[in-house]
Amino acid sequence: MPTYSQPITDLIQKRFSCRKYSKASISVEMREKLREYMTHLCIGPFGTPMRFDLITADDQDGKALRGLGTYGFIQGASGFVVGALGAGQQNLEEYGYRMEQIVLAATDLGLGTCWLGGTFTKSTFARRIELQDDERMPAILAIGVIQDENSARNGVMRQYVAGQRRIPWEELFFDRLWGKGLSPEVAGEYSRPLEMVRLGPSASNKQPWRIVQTDGFFHFFIQRTKGYRNLLTRLVQVDDMQRLDMGIAMCHFELTARELGLKGKWGIVDHGLDLPDDQIEYSVSWVLTS
Numbered sequence: 001m002p003t004y005s006q007p008i009t010d011l012i013q014k015r016f017s018c019r020k021y022s023k024a025s026i027s028v029e030m031r032e033k034l035r036e037y038m039t040h041l042c043i044g045p046f047g048t049p050m051r052f053d054l055i056t057a058d059d060q061d062g063k064a065l066r067g068l069g070t071y072g073f074i075q076g077a078s079g080f081v082v083g084a085l086g087a088g089q090q091n092l093e094e095y096g097y098r099m100e101q102i103v104l105a106a107t108d109l110g111l112g113t114c115w116l117g118g119t120f121t122k123s124t125f126a127r128r129i130e131l132q133d134d135e136r137m138p139a140i141l142a143i144g145v146i147q148d149e150n151s152a153r154n155g156v157m158r159q160y161v162a163g164q165r166r167i168p169w170e171e172l173f174f175d176r177l178w179g180k181g182l183s184p185e186v187a188g189e190y191s192r193p194l195e196m197v198r199l200g201p202s203a204s205n206k207q208p209w210r211i212v213q214t215d216g217f218f219h220f221f222i223q224r225t226k227g228y229r230n231l232l233t234r235l236v237q238v239d240d241m242q243r244l245d246m247g248i249a250m251c252h253f254e255l256t257a258r259e260l261g262l263k264g265k266w267g268i269v270d271h272g273l274d275l276p277d278d279q280i281e282y283s284v285s286w287v288l289t290s
């Protein structure tokens, strides 16, 4: 797997959802680098097959793409990263994980990105990647040259979704018991990976990740939002978006841990924890290894 040229923690802190792009197209060199990077991401951390492709405005139907670039809240993206995901128990988390690696690779190149979960026309992009019957495309990325970092970072949409707000540590990370806040001091060397989870992007900025540290484990849970799981949200697949968010959390956590030389692996385990209600769903565990 190719590595990034900058520390992962710098990339995570530089990244933001860019919704305003310059007209300039992504350079040929950058496109090649991104495409090359994507060829390594054909299988998720739990073994689910997937594939990604970069569509840019210089492709044959650039005009049609420019039309798509103004879709929803995104202005003028000159490219999109699309993906096709195979079946698997953890497939949405895996897709979130791998797509976020692409986000960080783009950030490393100085490009802007924005995850698009709801506001894109699936059929148009599905055709572009020749989506098969046994595949799905849960989300895509807008990608391009950032127009003006300052205004892009603080745009209307970001304010609208309170995009810069992050939930405080003690409400996200717990020490052995659900609800008992974990401090960075107690988390020790794992405080960096946890902080990098906290800074990650999430659908509607809901930050659904909750993590409980126990002896030898970090157990990851999804905090569902009350009233979020009715029929309508199921139909528009908001639930699925939150599973992508968990994959993003896994990506930030693992890449930061590896950069720090901390050893572990992902597993589905019997966590044995008492959970306060059924809005909390177990996702995955980071199992410390020596």
Ligand SMILES: Cc1cc2nc3c(=O)[nH]c(=O)nc-3n(C[C@H](O)[C@H](O)[C@H](O)COP(=O)(O)O)c2cc1C
Pocket (backbone or CB within 6 Å): 015, 016, 017, 018, 019, 072, 073, 114, 115, 116, 117, 118, 119, 120, 139, 157, 158, 161, 162, 163, 164, 199, 200, 201, 202, 203, 204, 205, 241, 244, 245, 248
């Ligand atoms: C799975 C997923 C789907 C998203 N879908 C959209 C979207 O459809 N439109 C949009 O403008 N932003 C979308 N976002 C971006 C979030 O709103 C953004 O990550 C969040 O508000 C935090 O802001 P930041 O990324 O600038 O830190 C999505 C993010 C994720 C992770």
